[in-house]
Amino acid sequence: MANRGEIAVRIIRACKEMGISTVAVYSQADSNALHVSLADESVCIGGNTVPESYLNMNAILSAAVCTGATAIHPGYGLLSENSRFAELCEKYGFTFIGPTAEVIRKMGDKEEAKKTMRDAGVPVIPGCGVPDSPDEAKAGADEIGYPLLCKARSGGGGRGIRLVRDKAEFERAYTAACEEAKNVTGDGGVYLEKFLTDTKHIEMQLLCDSAGNAVCLGERDCSMQRKSQKVVEESPSPFVDSGLRDKMTEVSLKAARAVGYRNAGTVEYLVDRDGNFYFMEMNTRLQVEHPVTEMVTGIDIVKWQIRIAAGVELPFKQEDIKIDGHAIECRINAENPYKDFRPSCGKITALHTPGGPWVRFDSAVYQNYAIPPYYDSMIGKLIVHAKTREEAIRKMKAALCELIIEGIENNSEFHTELLTRPEFLNGSYCTDFLPKLLTGKEESNV
Numbered sequence: 001m002a003n004r005g006e007i008a009v010r011i012i013r014a015c016k017e018m019g020i021s022t023v024a025v026y027s028q029a030d031s032n033a034l035h036v037s038l039a040d041e042s043v044c045i046g047g048n049t050v051p052e053s054y055l056n057m058n059a060i061l062s063a064a065v066c067t068g069a070t071a072i073h074p075g076y077g078l079l080s081e082n083s084r085f086a087e088l089c090e091k092y093g094f095t096f097i098g099p100t101a102e103v104i105r106k107m108g109d110k111e112e113a114k115k116t117m118r119d120a121g122v123p124v125i126p127g128c129g130v131p132d133s134p135d136e137a138k139a140g141a142d143e144i145g146y147p148l149l150c151k152a153r154s155g156g157g158g159r160g161i162r163l164v165r166d167k168a169e170f171e172r173a174y175t176a177a178c179e180e181a182k183n184v185t186g187d188g189g190v191y192l193e194k195f196l197t198d199t200k201h202i203e204m205q206l207l208c209d210s211a212g213n214a215v216c217l218g219e220r221d222c223s224m225q226r227k228s229q230k231v232v233e234e235s236p237s238p239f240v241d242s243g244l245r246d247k248m249t250e251v252s253l254k255a256a257r258a259v260g261y262r263n264a265g266t267v268e269y270l271v272d273r274d275g276n277f278y279f280m281e282m283n284t285r286l287q288v289e290h291p292v293t294e295m296v297t298g299i300d301i302v303k304w305q306i307r308i309a310a311g312v313e314l315p316f317k318q319e320d321i322k323i324d325g326h327a328i329e330c331r332i333n334a335e336n337p338y339k340d341f342r343p344s345c346g347k348i349t350a351l352h353t354p355g356g357p358w359v360r361f362d363s364a365v366y367q368n369y370a371i372p373p374y375y376d377s378m379i380g381k382l383i384v385h386a387k388t389r390e391e392a393i394r395k396m397k398a399a400l401c402e403l404i405i406e407g408i409e410n411n412s413e414f415h416t417e418l419l420t421r422p423e424f425l426n427g428s429y430c431t432d433f434l435p436k437l438l439t440g441k442e443e444s445n446v
Contacts, residue, residue, distance in 0.1 A: 001023070002060050002073065002079055005035070005364045005376070006364045011075060012024070013038075017303070025045045025054075025063050026042060026044055027046055028048050028053075029375075030053075043063035043067065048374050061092055070094065071096075074098060074285065076285050086100065097305050098264075098284065110191065129191055130153055131190075144193075148164050149193045151177070152181035152189070159185075160184060160185070177190045199270040200271040200431070201221070201270060204266065205266055207304055209262065210313075220235045230288070231331060231434060233289035234329070235296050236326065239427060244277075248277055265283060265284055291327070291360060295325075326386055328384055331381055333411050336409040337414040343373075344377075345372060347407050348405060352404040355402075362383065382403065393424075400412050400416045418434075
């Protein structure tokens with residue numbers, strides 16, 4: 001596992017159930033991490049920071065060589081969408097559990113991804129490619145019209161994005177987006193895109209094997225987000241009806257076939273109130289929120305990632321995919337939402353995780369575990385499943401009440417408040433809901 005935290009634990013557990021031996025890599029700060037003790041073998045790959053360790057491709061590949069590993073799972077984040085890493089895995093004889101390096105590269109370049117989707121007949125948000133100069137950017141902005149977004153060609157997670165409301169703001173916002181994109185990804189290319197308001201963020205989960213078989217496992221509603229980071233996810237979406245779901249499924253499968261996709265992947269869309277949907281990006285990896293799809297379909301996505309990488313064909317077709325009930329996921333983070341989401345780290349002095357039927361807590365923490373200050377603030381993911389959305393909301397509230405994490409600040413109480421908001425209860429919340437709730441201002445939501 002070329003990763004850490006809860007996703008490394010999730011992958012190790014899947015491998016154990018499949019009879020596959022595992023190797024964990026870890027930084028010096030993660031020497032006491034749960035994924036290290038759960039794996040059959042473990043190798044320290046560097047210092048505390050991410051560049052010293054979890055982004056150190058040579059160290060990770062050396063660990064794979066030394067332990068005789070045959071495959072590498074990148075999890076999500078870190079190197080999961082790094083085409084160079086995928087190339088190196090292939091070059092040195094390791095099976096990369098994901099799509100090909102070429103597909104990762106093509107879909108990671110947002111400008112090329114949009115062109116590929118447009119050519120395949122997938123609807124995309126109106127915009128223009130990466131301008132060659134500031135003057136060309138200004139002309140493109142005038143043609144698109146305001147408000148618009150300046151978006152980094154490479155990267156993700158909300159970095160290198162600026163919302164421009166009018167012409168007077170453009171030059172400053174464009175320059176800032178270019179600088180941030182270059183600092184984060186090394187690529188200062190920024191393209192322009194029309195800013196759509198009052199939209200839902202809907203993503204479609206795909207599984208594609210090497211024989212050309214592909215299925216869509218339904219949608220996830222990821223519209224509850226802050227600074228382009230998802231906070232609550234649910235499946236199915238309370239907004240998407242069967243007709244829209246069928247259309248989005250058909251288009252998403254078309255998108256996958258257009259790039260010769262293999263393994264698990266997700267196509268993300270913005271959907272307006274009239275049901276018009278527009279391609280945003282394709283995530284060529286496992287998503288953080290994959291458990292809600294597993295809950296409503298009964299399909300273990302991680303195990304199928306491994307099987308597909310081993311050459312196993314999908315035994316089910318699209319007509320076999322059934323959505324059963326409703327699932328909700330809350331991301332539990334070590335942060336204080338009431339103090340501008342200030343991160344928290346330190347020792348967990350008391351921990352009690354909720355239980356009961358169809359309650360799941362994906363995490364890598366344990367009592368007396370010290371959360372290091374070097375990594376993402378996510379403690380874990382609380383997921384519930386019930387027959388109806390109303391039951392799922394009640395079950396999640398009960399689970400949040402039962403969750404106890406002492407010694408560090410966390411956002412569980414904030415989640416309880418979100419689940420009581422009328423906009424969430426009736427499913428009408430859009431991507432701008434949480435930013436407006438927190439600041440009274442609209443912010444970029446993609």
